[in-house]
Amino acid sequence: MKLLRSLALAARPVQPEPHFRAQQFSRIYCLTAAGLFALQAIVAMLGALDLVIPDLPSPIPFEYGRAIHLGLAEMWPLIATMGMVYFFVTAELKREIYSPRLARWQFWLALAFTLSIYGTLALRIGNGREFLDGLPVLYLGLCSTLAVAVYNLLRTLLASGKQVTPAAVTMTVGMVFLLLLLLPNTIHYSNPIADEATKFWVVHLWEEMAFELTSAGFIAAFFITSGIAVRSQVEKWLYLEASFAVAAGLYSTGHHYYWIGFPAIWLAIGSLVSLLQVIPVGMLVHMTYKGLKAAKLTSKREKLTLWLVLSSLFYHVTGASLLGLLITVPWVNLYMHGTYVTSGHAHLALFGSLGFVVLAGCYYILSRGSEPSSRGYKAAVVAVVLLNVGLVIMGSALIVAGTLQSYLWRFLGNSFMQVSAVINPYLILRVLGGSLFALGDLLLFGVLFGAWRQTKAHPVGKP
């Protein structure tokens, strides 16, 4: 507690900005997401230790621990995104959300369903689908919260009429897709091919399409509202970038369809369209680069936000796009698929590019109306460094482990368990990287919590 307080102390209040009730609620979404992120690191460390310490006693068996970890990987970005969309859509449209009450209900529903999923999984009640483990009815519940969000956002956009901005539309369309893609995952498939495919509508399309839209919207709105970029400049590109993200995102799902029983044409669709996926990433980088060159970084708060956004861009280009492209080549994928290389890519891409941008948004929202003290700022920088160093160690260790598996097991044909023994040192290295990451995670949570406390005491611009 003392540490937390000292992180936030001596924060200077700054210029008030227009304030809406939806923005007040978005804070609780962001704080909850940061809390779930901290929880994820703890669960993950236990799982990673379980893999390298034989006979480790654990109240939750590895298989359910992994399911909780994967569920958290989707859910904290989702909850943060819900809050951030409310924040930035109201900021963009300069009007209150259609129904602040619905926005609040939506939060409690989302939290209840999320916690129910983890609670039941901890009791070993699930349905055995990777990434989407948990009773289907709970996922239906999550769909209902997304439906509330979509309704609320659409009513707000409609009320704005001609004033709607591309950033607001892009974020709303992102939310619509989150809902449409999750819905087919609330039913049971006895067809294993359909089961695998619809799973990737969340695993791939949430991350590489829907969240891409919401993130592009945040970054655009952040640049515009903080005066880093000129509105007309950003808006010229945004719909084009969003259209690319949708079309390329959808058909690049093909790179998950190579070996699950889909026709061979998907080898071509998957690999060719994945190339196009790099275009929206390039445009995002371009937009940020131009913004940065023009930016005059005076406030520590905006600097910190930018550090987080920049971390995200780094992994977006490396761990997501470059590594993603490499493993998309069917001949490479044939050998690397189903090895720790996938896990390396998953961590670098999912946390690196999505997680960092979501945390940037959470920090920006929670710290609004304050400036970090120099101690708080230093702590936050240490947290960002720890997260980055930890992630790079973790990702590299997994990539090496996976490459060894591809060569020794897949290519040369040694037995799986023999090779598992060979890669064990790299899984230990992953635990070490994971520890740094987890430290950074807890420290960043402290910073976010501190920012929340600080600004809770001095609500800015409250009407």
Place this chain on the structure above:
Amino acid sequence: MKLRTFLVLSGLSFVLFVAVNLISWQLPLAIPQSAAAGKLVWQHHNCISCHTLFGNGGYVGEDLTHIVAKYSSSELVTYLVNPPVMRPNKHTLHPALSEPDAEQLVTYLEYVRTLPTLGWPPQPEKAGDYR
């Protein structure tokens, strides 16, 4: 680009995507009832957290897509009903199934073996000792 163009493009891409998926995931052979029951056993015991199927899943144990090509079904049932110690542990046993569950599950794995996976899992250069 205009708002309307963006919405129309996105909507059309999505509808077309769903349509080609529905066509592409047709099963070559309908799934028999016992195999469908086996799939439920598979899900119920969360095998996916430790094993991959079609290469998707956890990396603790062997990929099971074509496991029936390497063991007979009775060997597999025995393995699952009386599981051995799970390496690298010294005491912890592999998760166990009841005999009827194990039989259904193996039927499911036999069914999975018939799906056209386009040459996956890859054939290694040298035939290794499997165990």
